[in-house]
Amino acid sequence: MKPEVIEFKVGSPLARTPAPAPASTPQTVTDLDALKDSIMARFQTRLYARGEVVVPSVPSLVDYYVQGFDEIFTAIGKKFTPEELEVLRGILLSQLEQGFAASPHSNVILRYEPSDTGGISYNISNLVASMTDQYKTWVDTREPPLFGSHPDTKLLEVAKSLGSPNQINQINILDIGAGTGRNTLPLARMGYAVDALEMTAIFAEQIEAEVQKEQLPVRVYNADILSPLVRMAPAYYSLAVAAEVISHFRNADQLRLLLAKMCDGLHSGGLFLFNTFLATDGYEPDQLAREMSEVNWSTIFTYEDLAYAMHDLPLQFIEEIPVYDYEKSHLPAEAWPPTGWFDNWANGRDLFWLPDQKPPMELRWILCRRL
Amino acid sequence: MHHITDPQILRQAAIARHQYRFYYSGRLAVPCVPSLLEEYVEQFHQVFIAVGKKFSDLELESLKALVADSLEQGYAASTHATLVLEYEPAAYPSTGLNYSVSTAIGSVAGQYQGWITEREPPLFRPYPDAKVMDLAAKLGDPPQVRILEIGPGMGRNTLPLGKLGYQVEALEVTGEFVQHIQQEAEQAGLPIKARQGDFLDPLVRFSPAAYQMVFASEVVPHLHDPDQLRLMMAKVCDYLIPGGIFLFNTLLPIGDYVPDRTVRELSVVHCCSLFTKPEILTALQGLPLQYVMEESQRDYEQAHQPPEAWLPENLGWFDLWSTGGGLFALPEGQSPPLELSWILLQRN
Secondary structure: OOOEEEEEEOOOHHHHOOOOOOOOOOOOOOOHHHHHHHHHHHHHOOOOOOEEEEEEOOHHHHHHHHHHHHHHHHHOOOOOOHHHHHHHHHHHHHHHHHHHHHOOOOEEEEEEEEOOOOOEEEEEEEEOOOHHHHHHHHHHHOOOOOOOOOOOHHHHHHHHOOOOOOOOOOOEEEEEOOOOOOOHHHHHHOOOEEEEEOOOHHHHHHHHHHHHHHOOOEEEEOOOOOOOOOOOOOOOEEEEEEOOOHHHOOOHHHHHHHHHHHHHHEEEEEEEEEEEEEEOOOOOOOHHHHHHHHHOOOOEEOHHHHHHHHOOOOEEEEEEEEHHHHHHHHOOHHHOOOOOOHHHHHOOOOOOOOOOOOOOEEEEEEEEEEO | OOOOOOHHHHHHHHHHHHHHHOOOOEEEEEEOOHHHHHHHHHHHHHHHHHOOOOOOHHHHHHHHHHHHHHHHHHHHHOOOEEEEEEEEEOOOOOOOEEEEEEEEEOOHHHHHHHHHHHOOOOOOOOOOOHHHHHHHHOOOOHHHOEEEEEOOOOOOOHHHHHHOOOEEEEEEOOHHHHHHHHHHHHHHOOOEEEEEOOOOOOOOOOOOOOEEEEEEOOOHHHOOOHHHHHHHHHHHHHHEEEEEEEEEEEEEEOOOOOOOHHHHHHHHHOOOOEOOHHHHHHHHOOOOEEEEEEEEHHHHHHHHOOHHHHOHHHHOOHHHHOOOOOOOOOOOOOOOOEEEEEEEEEEO
8 A cells, every 4th residue: 555645845954044244343252162062063064864764553652652753853953942842743654643533553654855956755654454464474473373272161161051063063262363263163163053254364374274175064254343334144153253353453433333133134143252351340441541552452442432332222231340350360271371461461461561450351252142 | 671562561561560550448337137148258359349349258268257256245235236347459569459347236225316317206196006005994983093104206106195194104215305305294294204225224213012013115116125025024014003905016927937137136236026826935934924916916906096096197107017027028019927916914
């Protein structure tokens, strides 16, 4: 994708402050300090600094970024006036907002170089990267299994509550955001008929390959559950699961859309198990925390958000438990931790770096029944 | 070198040479019906031949592949999708043809929007359905009865029900129709709430277990496939109270007639989607809904509506459409094996 670029030039610091015309015969300066200053002032015009700064698109951080850029410009001897900083802030904010609106994985890029007039010229652009782009780099740079080797134990417990699948009793399960099949494949091996939805094409292909190899009862769709064109068989599934998916959502409207679509896809009495980051009661995340939670793959929701998302839907709340505690006590010892990042992430520390304390949010399992 | 002097031959040769100065460009638009791929490609090719650009087999194959993709995509996206083929001469010195294939996606709301600007009112029959009114009458004291209407159009049933005092909520895709109903209801002080939306939209929801009756008159013929019918019925189950009823009408194939794929796709495109009774029963499977009965809508309405309702000027397009004439062009005196039927279901 071609970044959108806004060019902006700052005038030469020399041109900005023209030397006043001498009123009378100029005085000869001999003070050593004054002479040194004058040498350095003249020398600044010969300093050619160019550079690039890449920062995540977080609109709430605009003033923090402006301050940082100001320090860089000061350090290279091109101090901005307050008016110039104000212009920079306006351009930066619009790029941050554009980038963030497109994806929380977007970056904003500041590039600067000497201008013809002895000042600097800069441009600010944004580079949009999607979640699927991000996961593609995981495939290229990390060792599998990317999401852990074991299925979620909470999911297995819920699946078992549906009874055991056999020739006569087909039990249909929908796995939303199946990743590399950590849950899909074990469920299918147990005989459940699983439909797996996965947005990242390369993950969907990996599941499909395994399904073919083992001849498992799985249909794989490379699709986004939130897309209006992605439709499920209505009143068809006994269980739907969305594990580590809602942490990628952008807002409570998307959560409501997911829940509403589940009401359409689940048959009456069917179960929906999902996990999401929930703010501790009494903690109200501000705009910065919400934006940063998206950037850090840990989108935070409050109980108020959840109530809004579930309002008037034919869903009955059954239970809610912390994912970290539950999985830690139920997974076999050799499967713990599921991944190197799981502990910090599930406990909210990818957003709040509190190594020895508890952040006011954590990943929680929520189980609902469709009426 | 042999000099030709025959004026006839020379005239032909001059005209042949002259062809490269002709610039034909054009646009062909057809509804997205995937099973008509062969027919469409043949028709497009005839046009190309007529403008002097006969395609090779290879060129035809690539045209066909493009058209096939677009037809599938368009049909999947909407019952009102159009495939658009545009062509123009290739840039000099090529003597070929450049063409592009695209789809334009429409909607039911867009279709009725067109009716508003193009047609003379009344757009729908002016009389309410006798079946709707008769069933409502059995539900009790009107102010205590909540009714949900899917696809009210201009309020042909909504307003008479409101006048009788029923609490009616109506969901309509076409914005102008919603406004019309709202205005009429407000002026007369009727207990009617009309809102815009698509019943199948996951985010369009009503209060669960709240209505004694849900009905959809001339709506099911707009559905895309049996999955949409099942989705509609599953959502209706959420809104009906136990024992509540769901009434809809559909062009029901008679006897053993099972429409083939082409007829089905065309029925969808022509707003008279066909569902066989076994398909309806399959769509119901596992839902807390009982199939109560089906009956001929024309017979029932003719027997129960006032006679004026059946005057040609009050029937409008309904007469042709309700006998399958919107889908099949059969000679006078012959009719397709379809019967517009009321179907009544009851929630457990």
